[in-house]
Amino acid sequence: MELKNHSFDTSSTTRPQSADAGRDRGLRVSEYGAAQGCGFWRARSWSARNLPSRSKRRALPDDRVRDLLRAAVRTGPADLSLTATVYTSAGEFTAADAEPEVLVRTGPAAYGPAGPLALAVVPYERVLPEVKHVGEVAKTYHLRRAVEGGFDDAAFVDRLGRLSEATIWNLAFWDGTSVVWPRAEMLAGTTMGIVRRQLDRLGIPQRVQPIRPGDLPELAGAAVMNSWTPSVPVRGIGSAAFPEAPAFHELLHRAYEAEPLVAP
Known part of the structure; x- marks a missing residue:
């Protein structure tokens, strides 16, 4: 039509x-x-x-x-x-x-990969990262290079060495009690916004802080999210491996499902 x-x-x-x-x-x-x-x-x-x-x-x-x-x-x-x-x-x-x-x-309707995913670490900063825009061939390029290297996708680090986001995903981490979000320039995804709002309403602790690859072994879980899903488990970023964290992923799904449905 x-x-x-x-x-x-x-x-x-x-x-x-x-x-x-x-x-x-x-x-x-x-x-x-x-x-x-x-x-x-x-x-x-x-x-x-x-x-x-x-x-x-x-x-x-x-x-x-x-x-x-x-x-x-x-x-x-x-x-x-x-x-x-x-x-x-x-x-x-x-x-x-x-x-x-x-x-x-x-x-x-699409729901994304089941995971768990292994993400390569790639030095890259998107142009106008806070704006949703098209023509971002670099994301596809880095994803495919990551797959050629034995990974499932890629996560980006900025010039300060901070993790920011993945190719088409926001990153979320778990320290065992709190949800931890990276502090860096990125596109604040809609699913990320939903999850953060509902975590607040559920009384779940969360914080934003710089996260560098060297900090990853101290964390207890990792996930990626976008409009497909509020949580795809991540098993590793670069050389850092994450334990299974079912309670973390269930929490992200529970927060997302708490958001009411609204007509476009």
Whole structure:
């Protein structure tokens, strides 16, 4: 189905559930036509509009985007992944006042790899890490190099030696009593936002601190998360191995499931 300037792809092709699948992960919509953390998704879209030289006159109204998302939900399967990409038909290298368009795509609900994953440590800092954007070939490059080296995916360290995030994931750690989040420049994922909010409501201790590869042996568990899932167990980062931490992963899932469903 295609509307003016807005395409909907309801392909039912199943994507492989590996760490390399679904690079353009989207909002996961339940059989009730609702999803968790819609407010985080909208807040993140507004953060991109505040970039220098970005014309506010050309910003897409939230109501317009939400109408398109709802139309896609109505025409898609009961459980689905929903992805909205803002672009210009003139291409990437255009003036800031180019007219934006929206591509909304639906696909099968995706839940990510089961894990546990082994992550290579890669020195890399994303451009504009706090902004969700496309064209990040480096993430795919580093993931594939990691797989060639016998790992499942890659985790990034910045110029200060701090772990920040993984290719398409946020990182979370466990010290036995508290959830520990890395302090570094990164994309604050929507699932990460949901989990942190609900951990607070559940009264679970959490903190943010610099984490370097040398600190990893002191930790009792590790996980990655994104819009697929609030927790994929990580068995190792670089040369550091982590014990199984079922209580930690169950806690992350419990926090995520506590977030209420909201219509897009």
